Amino acid sequence: MHLIIAEKHIAAKRIASILAPGKTKQVRVSGVDTYEYESDEGKKIFMGLSGHIVKLDFPAAYNNWQKVEANELIGADIITTSTQVKIVAALKKLGKTATKVTIATDYDREGELIGVEALEIIRQVNQNIEFERVHYSAITPKAIDDAFSNPTNVDFNLADAGHSRQVIDLVWGASLTRYISLAAGRLGKMFLSVGRVQSPTLSLIVEREKEREAFISKxxxxxxxxxxxxxxxxxxxxxxxxxxxxxxxxxxxxxxxxxxxxxxxxxxxxxxxxxxxPTPFNTTEFISAASSIGFTAANAMRIAETLYTNGFISYPRTDNTVYPESLDLRAQIEIFKTGAFKQYALKLLEKKELIPTKGKKETTDHPPIFPASLARKSDMNEQEWKLYELVIRRFFATFADPxxxxxxxxxxxxxxxxxxxxxxxxxxxxxxxxxxxxxxxxxxxxxxxxxxxxxxxxxxxxxxxTQPPGRYGQGRLIKIMEEMGLGTKATRHEIISKLYSRAYVHGNPLQPTKTAVAVVDTLEKFAPTISKPDMTSKLEADMDRIAEGGIPEEDVLNESREMLELVFNELEKNKDDITESLRAGLREDKIIGKCSQCDSNLMVMRSKRGGRFIGCEGYPECNFSLPLPRSGQVVVTDRFCDEHGMYHIRIINAGKRPWNLGCPQCNFLEWQKSREEEKEKEGGNRERPKSINDINGIGKVTAEKLADAGICSVDELCAADALELAKVTSIPIKKIKNWQSEIA
The missing domain is CATH 2.70.20.10 (Topoisomerase I, domain 3)
Incomplete structure (x- = not known):
């Protein structure tokens, strides 16, 4: 049996349909869908992974932040654990009886590592399995047929380069994050993330913000x-x-x-x-162009990946800006002689010679991004079509006249x-x-x-x-990261996404929060190696040398650990100063404005039961307060409400669009006004409940659930986000909204 392994399920399904159109049957193995057919050479089975199916981690003994010092992680053992149990089980089951394995994952550093991870799992049960590798840049019939007609060898050096990145990022990120978070007293979900690429990138954003603040308008x-x-x-x-x-x-x-x-x-x-x-699209130029028409870097790459796996565009992770001679450019344009872009294709095909522009970067792994097949608008959603059209138009433009x-x-x-x-x-x-x-x-x-x-x-x-220098947009920031050797074409957009998710930045162009400024200021003052690009660009270059076979992986890992030891020496020398610097800076990030009643600071505070609110530092003499949503990170922006003396705030929840709550006082007054209007519409002459227990349908058990969620008064219930409260308490959202309507 011949086993073909693709990086994702959809890729496996498409490759199977190309190589054996109409002949495959779907078979479930250990809970995983596979596609098989009988060929003249015997049975062939196609299966997809889910990206990385294993991950690197430290042994469980190192997980206790209070007992294990951060620097102990530098030399700690690293173990591999399964993240996709069903896929691993399917690989082992099929691998036992397979006589040959073809690795058909994406052709880049990450794809090679993913393929090798799967291969190693199979070799655990079938040590002498025959294996080969196929390379392709588009999931189209011609590209797949060519790839499988010309298999090559697995590039273990390239996989080692990908593995070294995982190890280095794990060790640097885990140890530094633990150290800085403990120093700041920010644990749990609010920990302070520090990383080898992330921190120098954040430093760029903070430095630009300081330039803006120091700028004196003339x-x-x-x-x-x-x-x-x-x-x-x-x-x-x-x-x-x-x-x-x-x-x-x-x-x-x-x-x-x-x-x-x-x-x-x-x-x-x-x-x-x-x-x-213009020159052909590589990843950086594509993200920059997508950013200019309203796409975030992460969203652009996510959609590009979908277009690629569906066979509509070529592989979107590439540094190349020169079309290879092996690509039949005229045939590629002829694909579009019908369809939405017919007039453009026909106009280009009138040319006797099709001579494309060339960029400065030429590589041999993947061509620049180009449209791989013809699609109709009905084949995809609106966002996918916009980026598909962007790729087509850029491709056509590279052959056009000035x-x-x-x-x-x-x-x-x-x-x-x-x-x-x-x-x-x-x-x-x-x-x-x-x-x-x-x-x-x-x-x-x-x-x-x-x-x-x-x-x-x-x-x-x-x-x-005169105006201060502008903040960096995502496209511009990715170009600067590329120039400085920060990250790779496959990871830069992920780094930016992480900065958003950790509430280090908000908005686009990117604006740093006071937390970000506090972290960067502390690192630059007491451990500048972490915040500068020199160290990480050196390691990036070393990882490239691993891929080229010029240096063993172990040498680079040892070098990175030595670098990290030096960083920790810097940190330990300044431990008390670091703690003081971080905590002072983080306190500023909680200040919303000045209290209108006593002129003390208004701060983000927590009640004894864990509820969150805006309170006055003058308490107990001053009891001014405003409600806040229970979940999500509060980001204090630089927009200011002159009427109430408060900064506008944003609420950031992972996986959701940020909520611009605005001035907390304005928001609260508007909410009160809308409730009064609703009450008037209902002709409500009802007496408002004085306590939670007076509300119809709330008994002792329900009141305790609400109290555990920080809702102890009628006003707090009114101001609560019904959806978030439902998630925390498991009380149906409809019931919560009915209570809120009743007491408004």
């Missing part, structure tokens, strides 16, 4: 005039002094010119600007003051006809000649201020 003024040509067309001209830094200077010019003055055309220059086509613009530069004399106006008109769309994203618009000015006279219809001065 006022300036812009002077413009609206001119009217003889034909009656109006357009805008700007003073030759782009920015006036002295108000008196711009006022002096304003006194010289006025509506009705003549504007003499003193100079007119027309030229042509060539706009070159775009050409006609540019016009003009100068005018108005009472001795020089004004300028620039125009641009797209005369040959070229590649922009295929790839219309973020296209600049025409800036049209009337036809004119030197010596023409226009009239001034309006003069305007606009007061402005």
């Amino acid at each position: 006022p300036y003024w812009e002077l413009s005039a609206i001119l009217k040509s003889k034909s009656g067309e109006e357009f805008k001209a700007e003073h030759r002094t782009k920015r006036f830094w002295d108000k008196e200077e711009v006022d002096a010019v304003m006194q010289k010119i006025s509506v009705g003055d003549e504007a003499l055309v003193t100079e007119l220059t027309t030229s042509e600007k060539i706009d070159k086509p 775009a050409k613009w006609e540019t016009i530069r003009s100068k005018y004399d108005i009472k001795g003051e020089e004004f300028k106006a620039n125009g641009a008109r797209l005369v040959e769309p070229g590649w922009r006809w295929y790839y219309h994203y973020n296209a600049p618009e025409d800036r049209l000015i009337p036809k004119m000649e030197e010596g023409d006279v226009h009239s001034v219809t309006k003069v305007d001065v606009e007061a402005k201020e």
Whole structure:
């Protein structure tokens, strides 16, 4: 029996349908769906994994944070545990009787490791099994047929490189996270995550925020005039002094010119600007383009993976920006001679030669991202179609002609003051006809000649201020990470997702929370090695050398442990200072604003029963408080409510969209108002219950459940998030909403 192993179930199913169309039957093995058919060579069985089916971990004895020092993890044994019991059981069962195994996982570092993990499980029960490897960049009939016709060897060096990353990230992440979290007193779900790639990336974001905070805006003024040509067309001209830094200077010019003055055309220059086509998509460029049309990095890669496994695009994890000679580019375009992109494909196919653009990076593992097969809009959801279309249009654009613009530069004399106006008109769309994203618009000015006279219809001065450097968007941040050697094409978007999930950043562009600033400040001051990219980029380079067979994995692992020992030496020298620095910084992240009643700080607090609320530090003299949702991390933003003296807050729950709660006081008042309006609509003359036990349907047991969830008063029940409360108490959400409606 010949066993073929793909990385995911859907890939196994598609590969089976390509190699044996209409002949496979679905067979369940140990709870896992497989696909088998009888060939001339015997039975073939296709099965999919679920990515990694095993994980690395420390022995259970190391799990107690209070008893095991963080630095003990550096040299601790690392064990492998199963994460997919059914798949492992199926592999062993099928592996026992298999005579040959083909590893058909994705062809990259991670895919090679996933394949080797499966192979090692099979070799436990069938030590002498024959095995081979197939490489493909798209799950299409041609790509799969070619791959299985030309099998190669498993690359154990590449798998070792992937394994070394897992070990290094586990040891660095677990030990540093434990140390920093214990120092800060942040345990449980609120622990402070620290990582080899994560922390230098977070440092980039924090440093940019500090640049913004240190930036001092400088006022300036812009002077413009609206001119009217003889034909009656109006357009805008700007003073030759782009920015006036002295108000008196711009006022002096304003006194010289006025509506009705003549504007003499003193100079007119027309030229042509060539706009070159874009280069092919690699992962970084794809994420950047997807980000510009509204996709987060993680979402873009998740959807790209779906498009790939369904055979619609090529493998989306690639550094390559040069199409390989082995790719039949004309045939690839011909796929789209029918369907939604027919007119674009036919236009390209008119070319005698199809010469694509080339980027700076050329690799041999995978080609740049390209559309692999024709799809209809009904084959996918709206988001998938948007990214599928993006890939198609980018692919087409790389073969298209340059775009050409006609540019016009003009100068005018108005009472001795020089004004300028620039125009641009797209005369040959070229590649922009295929790839219309973020296209600049025409800036049209009337036809004119030197010596023409226009009239001034309006003069305007606009007061402005210089702006701080912008925060990083996800696409831009991933490009910087790539430049600095932080992470890989397969992991950078995951690092950014982790920063969001740990409530280190919020929004897009990314804004760091005060917790993030506290962690980075502490690391940069007392253990700078962790927050700088040098160490992690060195390890990334070493992992590349493992993949190339230039250095043994064990050497790199030993080197990484030595680096980490030095980091811990830095930490231990400054242990007390680190604790003080972290706790002082984290306290700031709980400050919501000033109390309107006593001017003390309003803080995120917890009740004795675990409930969460905004309370006044002046308690017990001041008992001002506001309710908060029970679950989710509270993120204090930099938006400020002047009316109530509080910062806006966000609530972040893993796997859900962030909830912009806004100013807590405004939110509470709005909630009260809506309740009163509902009550009026119902014509409610009912007396409001004074305690939880007065509410119809709440007995002793239910009241205890609510109390355990931090709901001890009628007001707290009113303000509670019904869905979250239902999850915590197991009380039906409908019943909770009925109570809230009754007591409103």
